């Protein structure tokens with residue numbers, strides 16, 4: 298079966314500001330209908346890249362194709378795309394309806410049709426119809442975010458770009474909106490390209506994630522691939538608290554740092570082990586004695602900070618009998634070597 302053409306094809310896309318290379322020779326296909334998220338630290342080039350994709354800026358070199366058509370030089374307002382920013386950029390002196398209808402009005406869509414579509418969009422973003430005449434100043438943060446989404450969808454774009462739209466929103470509302478965005482993506486079938494600092498946020502929503510570092514993609518994969526098989530310590534460091542152990546090859550046998558354990562055949566020099574892969578009790582795999590130095594309740598899970606020799610480790614266990622250990626106790630901990638991701642750098 299022939300694959301549908303990619304929504305976007307990036308070929309050697311590069312953006313320089315003087316001697317600074319913000320986007321460094323990126324080539325990639327983004328599939329039609331994909332939720333593609335770019336994660337990276339501040340200054341890694343995420344915004345610069347999305348500005349090129351959205352047509353707000355032109356690349357220094359490289360080309361950009363939309364469904365096979367070269368759009369490198371096409372300005373944003375002539376592309377079938379829309380953008381949702383962190384600063385929502387709503388028109389505060391206008392109503393919810395006027396905000397949503399903005400792009401339609403610019404295109405000359407007749408008033409009755411605009412209104413009907415705006416009401417459809419309100420339903421799509423789960424706002425009641427009677428919000429239509431309400432001034433946006435009377436909307437809460439979460440409602441404003443939904444209005445901004447409806448407004449972006451108002452131009453019926455093929456691709457929606459999101460530049461950290463949830464970063465200024467408090468934790469609980471952000472969690473709700475993440476799920477709503479994922480559902481909105483599923484309902485609309487449109488291509489979503491999303492940038493964020495947070496791998497956690499990316500994991501909830503994305504089909505694929507690209508981890509960006511100094512203008513390049515360090516790793517591209519499904520959330521599961523990124524989480525289970527990070528290809529560097531840099532990628533692993535986005536996973537929050539994670540055990541990264543240096544392998545010493547003294548005495549001819551690889552050891553986990555100070556833990557005198559036989560390591561499996563290690564192509565890399567560092568072993569990445571997620572906290573939930575380390576659990577109390579000795580199974581088939583390697584195990585060792587560790588002192589519990591800290592116990593933190595995280596709700597459904599309990600986190601143990603451990604010390605084994607000179608090595609500090611973190612384990613996370615589902616709340617229950619296995620989390621009965623207390624600070625000051627020494628217990629055996631084990632893991633399955635298949636849960637280790639080996640990285641070189």
Ligand SMILES: Nc1ncnc2c1ncn2[C@@H]1O[C@H](COP(=O)(O)OP(=O)(O)OP(=O)(O)O)[C@@H](O)[C@H]1O
Nearest residue numbers: 314317318319337338339340341342343344345346
């Ligand atoms: N207009 C510009 N002129 C000069 N340098 C720029 C310009 N825009 C971006 N840069 C530089 O390019 C690099 C990438 O910046 P960019 O804003 O794309 O990163 P980012 O990953 O989006 O960061 P943040 O998460 O903080 O928004 C940075 O070193 C930045 O200083």
